[in-house]
Amino acid sequence: MTRPNPTRLEPAFARRLRAFTLIELLMVVAVISILLASSVPLVRAVLQANALDSGLNQVSAALNTARAVALRDGTDAAVFVLGNPSDGRVNLRIVKFTGTITGAGKMRFTDLDDRPPERLPLNIGIRGYSPTPIALPGARTTNWTVPAPFAYDPNTPGALQSTVYFAVWFGSDGTTRTSTPAGVSTIEYQPVAGGLTPVLDAQPVPLLLIYDDHAFGEYFAGLAPATPTIDNWITDPGISTKTTIRLVNFNRYSGLIVNR
Numbered sequence: 506m507t508r509p510n511p512t513r514l515e516p517a518f519a520r521r522l523r524a525f526t527l528i529e530l531l532m533v534v535a536v537i538s539i540l541l542a543s544s545v546p547l548v549r550a551v552l553q554a555n556a557l558d559s560g561l562n563q564v565s566a567a568l569n570t571a572r573a574v575a576l577r578d579g580t581d582a583a584v585f586v587l588g589n590p591s592d593g594r595v596n597l598r599i600v601k602f603t604g605t606i607t608g609a610g611k612m613r614f615t616d617l618d619d620r621p622p623e624r625l626p627l628n629i630g631i632r633g634y635s636p637t638p639i640a641l642p643g644a645r646t647t648n649w650t651v652p653a654p655f656a657y658d659p660n661t662p663g664a665l666q667s668t669v670y671f672a673v674w675f676g677s678d679g680t681t682r683t684s685t686p687a688g689v690s691t692i693e694y695q696p697v698a699g700g701l702t703p704v705l706d707a708q709p710v711p712l713l714l715i716y717d718d719h720a721f722g723e724y725f726a727g728l729a730p731a732t733p734t735i736d737n738w739i740t741d742p743g744i745s746t747k748t749t750i751r752l753v754n755f756n757r758y759s760g761l762i763v764n765r
Contacts (some may be wrong), residue, residue, distance in 0.1 A: 553717050553749065560629035560715050561751045567597045567623050568673055568755075574601055574617060575675040581682075583614055583674040585694050585707055586631055587622070588652040595631050595652060596622035600672075600694055610690040611706065614672075630718040632735065633671035633710035636683075649714055649735050653705075670694070670707040673755070681755040683711040713753040714739070720749040 525533075567584045575582040581602040589596050600614035607613060625631065631652060638646040653670045674682040674692060685691060694705045714735075724738050739750060 553720065556626045556629055557715065557717055557749070557751060560625045560631075561753070563623050563625055564597065564631070564713065564715060564753060567599055568753075571599050571617075571673070572675045572679050574599070575677055576679045579677045580604070581612065581614075581674065581676055582617070583672040583692065583707075583709075585614070585670060585672045585705070586633060586652045586713075587670065587705075589624075592627075594627060595625040595629070597625070598622045598694065598696075603695075606689065607693070610688060611693045612685075612689050612691075613693050613695055613704075615695050628717065628719045630716050630721065632714045632716075633669075633708070634712035634714070635669075635671075635708065635710065647736050649739075650708075670705045671710045672707040673713065674709040681711065682709050684709065711754065715751040715753060717749040 564584075571582040571584045574580075578601070583600050585598045585600055587596045587598060599617045599620060601617045603613045603615050605613040632649040633652070635648050635650050638648055639650055650669050650671060672692060672694075676682050691706050692709065694707060696705075716735075721735065721738060724741070
């Protein structure tokens with residue numbers, strides 16, 4: 506029996522097992538690097554939009570709950586927006602009118618059924634719209650206020666922001682209140698649990714701005730803090746509102762939330 510000569514098979518066998526050259530490997534690595542670099546902004550935009558929508562859903566759920574309580578119990582209810590400086594996250598507290606109007610004409614609200622606050626995702630900010638312009642340093646004004654007790658906007662170092670406790674307030678008929686009724690000066694929140702100032706005054710707001718705090722910071726990076734405000738960012742045509750901003754207002758009579 507004649508056996509095949511292994512030397513004749515070796516060249517074909519070797520060709521089948523031929524490794525990649527260094528140049529080929531470098532080309533593959535370069536192509537992979539380009540694909541990864543081009544996909545990072547897309548992935549980030551998706552994550553930003555998801556976090557923003559998650560925060561929007563939490564706000565919507567809290568507002569709908571407060572309105573349902575107002576209709577169910579025939580009394581005023583609200584969502585108080587409070588900043589938490591310990592972790593930089595925004596808290597939403599669903600509160601209910603206690604039936605008490607103080608001697609100073611303040612309607613007092615307290616936590617609904619002692620329920621804990623809703624905490625918005627990290628890096629998701631929220632501001633309330635003040636019909637009266639708020640003065641800022643450098644002869645600037647804005648209608649968007651940071652929720653107290655955030656004393657500073659973390660993304661504009663050195664620029665003190667006007668802060669106020671604000672709330673979305675529903676009347677006993679489920680409509681949104683944007684001003685106090687006759688004989689009432691303001692609304693106040695008295696927490697059931699400790700850890701906060703015993704009584705906090707709040708301003709009713711007709712509009713909320715929910716936004717990506719990280720993207721907000723990037724916009725102002727390198728800019729003089731005394732020059733721009735959040736109003737510049739909102740109206741900048743180069744900003745993608747799909748991934749960074751949500752506006753929430755309310756149907757005056759039905760109380761339904763309108764996002765845009």
